[in-house]
Amino acid sequence: MSDRKPRIRWHIVVFLAPAVAVYSAFMVFPLFNTLRLALYTEVDNVRQFAGLENFRRLFFDPLWADAFWNALGNNVWFFVIHMLVQNPIGILLAAILSHPAIRFVSFYRSVFFIPTILSFVIVGFAWKLILSPIWGIAPALLDAVGLKSLYAPWLGKEEYALTTLALVSVWQFVGIPMMLIYAALLTIPDEILEAGEIDGITGWSAFWKIKLPLILPAIGIISILTFVGNFNAFDLIYAAQGALAGPNFSTDILGTFLYRTFFGFQLQLGDPHMGAAIATAMFGIILVGVCIYLFGIQTRLRRYQF
Template identity: 50%
Template sequence: MFGIYPIVDSLRLSLYTGADDGGVAFVGLANFVYLLTDQFAAPRFWNAFVNNVQFFAIHLIVQNPIGLLIAGLLTSGFLRRSEGWYRTLIFIPTTLSVVVVGFIWQLILSPLWGFVETPLLGLESTALPTLSLMSVWQYVGIPMLFLYAVLVNIPRELDEAARIDGASGWQTFWRVKFPLLAPMFGIISVITYIANFNAFDLIYSVQGPFAGPNFSTDIFGTLFYRTFLGAQTATGSVTLGAAVASLMFIIILIGVALYLLLVHRRLRTYDLSS
């Protein structure tokens, strides 16, 4: 009721447009054609798509490997006495409000009273990577916790057998433990993909609905907000906003389907053969 029905109804609504009598009129795929090809709407849509891909790529390349590294350190024995403290400290930012996180980092990165002299959030070339790293800092505890849960359940006999065979700690991790981690690492990548293509709150709280400067931090979430609700004096369009939401859903669905067809099967085969 609260999940599937809104998605289906958004797909239905995206096939309509507002009529003069206040109702809606069926237009088929006209809203999608407008978003993808119109000289004014298409540049905003494709800019949001490229930015969203970059936003996801930074999380995939930075956040998940760091989570894996931290999980490995927590289970390696080097932090045995304070393992629980480190695990809690790393996960705490995940529980914070995104608005609070955005406000704190705005203070830290402010050229006037912060720790940097360069306006990282005010430059087109650095705004999106900076916001991405802020998000990485907040959510790195999630992949860390998932991977940690897998690592602590790996039998110690595998470590002992690898050491008897002469494997180093590095070789033991990559040849013994990582094959067991690979399916979970893939699941975390899919979760990251879905979450990043649905992202909105951090960029909105820091850069506003126009995702400045010059739309350099605009992603699907902020594009949908402006299209559906409007911004300042602009009037939003419910049906066009539904078309943006439908395209978001289709892109996410395609990405997840490609993972299940091309990656998940290989990870399962890799895990079984190992």
């Protein structure tokens, strides 16, 4: 037996060190600093350790809890619309574009994907102008097809504003699930589809019985990416409705609530410690959701044991 010690592979350390340093400086350190800030408060401009008091106030004190639970509920609805509208449409578009009889596939892929590269600010202001009852083109377009009676100032009504912005977000990002599912469909071996044709499984029946079970892992990844992205959302709401997320906070989500709390807005003074508590709560929600997916869903998706 050889007594030679295993050689340390220094080249791995050398290549990983820059990435680890950058990631730690811009991700790990800010995360732990946020957690630290959430455990303190300021009294007469003196920072004092408060333990979990900020979280108690955030969850149970009506001064903070009402706004927090309203923002969380809005965030959940924002996510649900994306799951029920964006992802199914993305899957449908991918299934259509993957059909060999469809022509100009590259053109259609580009058309659906281009909105995803647009700035949130551009999308927010553009749709705000389009839906405006004063100078927007939406009333005229509905009038042209005889549906003007259906028009309403959707961004100005509490019951419609959040849903409207969620659908705008769906319009912008439907290209992402479409492209991911399209790529997953292309990886399905032709032999499997040919075997299904021999058994008489063709057309949409082949999609439901063969293709869909094989792309479930990709759908799972899209779902968790949608969850993380929606619970980190901020830009579109801020661009379209401002930091107050009107009307009457009906479009307020955790991102806008965090912004107003941390930095302050108009007559509201900024409170970094309560803002850090909100950010920590957002991190906890996302962490729980990701863990549920990784340990409770991903294994089943891989084994198709539903």
